[in-house]
């Protein structure tokens with residue numbers, strides 16, 4: 356493998372999620388760095404250059420407000436049997452470690468040139484570009500999704516239009532180097548590959 360091939364494989368394999376517990380309390384990212392992450396996201400491929408990605412960036416007080424809203428929606432939409440009190444209470448602490456939240460939205464192509472799933476796939480490529488950029492910028496984070504993200508209440512809070520799809524919340528902060536990182540593994544790709552000759 357040549358050096359360039361080794362480098363790209365290294366970047367891809369060391370890309371990782373850093374969850375809220377792995378972010379430094381009070382850590383702040385410059386808005387300019389977040390702009391660069393989004394610039395990298397926007398170089399994702401898209402069929403016919405539809406570029407369906409759209410971002411809402413929350414920072415400062417908006418981060419705290421966001422977690423308050425998430426907490427309330429979680430309570431409203433979660434069936435009693437699935438409700439976890441510790442998860443509910445944890446929303447109160449998250450804002451302390453989170454600098455910015457990028458709401459990633461797949462905005463439906465107004466001309467509907469391609470199936471909706473293609474808009475989503477291209478936005479997912481943009482998400483991967485953000486992931487790949489994090490380490491180099493000294494930023495940690497992960498994509499957060501789930502029932503609250505997809506709820507009508509969250510759609511309302513985010514003022515989404517009818518055809519917009521919320522892809523997830525990219526939670527960003529400064530990595531806390533004192534926390535131990537988990538061992539990351541993958542199922543060998545050969546087990547997921549069929550060669551047809």
Ligand SMILES: Cc1cc2nc3c(=O)[nH]c(=O)nc-3n(C[C@H](O)[C@H](O)[C@H](O)COP(=O)(O)O)c2cc1C
Nearest residue numbers: 370371372373374482497498499500501522523539
């Ligand atoms: C579409 C998508 C949705 C995800 N949703 C969540 C989530 O709701 N909560 C969470 O803790 N992690 C979420 N993640 C991050 C995964 O937990 C993470 O990618 C996985 O554990 C593998 O870790 P790695 O990113 O370090 O390789 C999501 C990732 C993707 C791509």
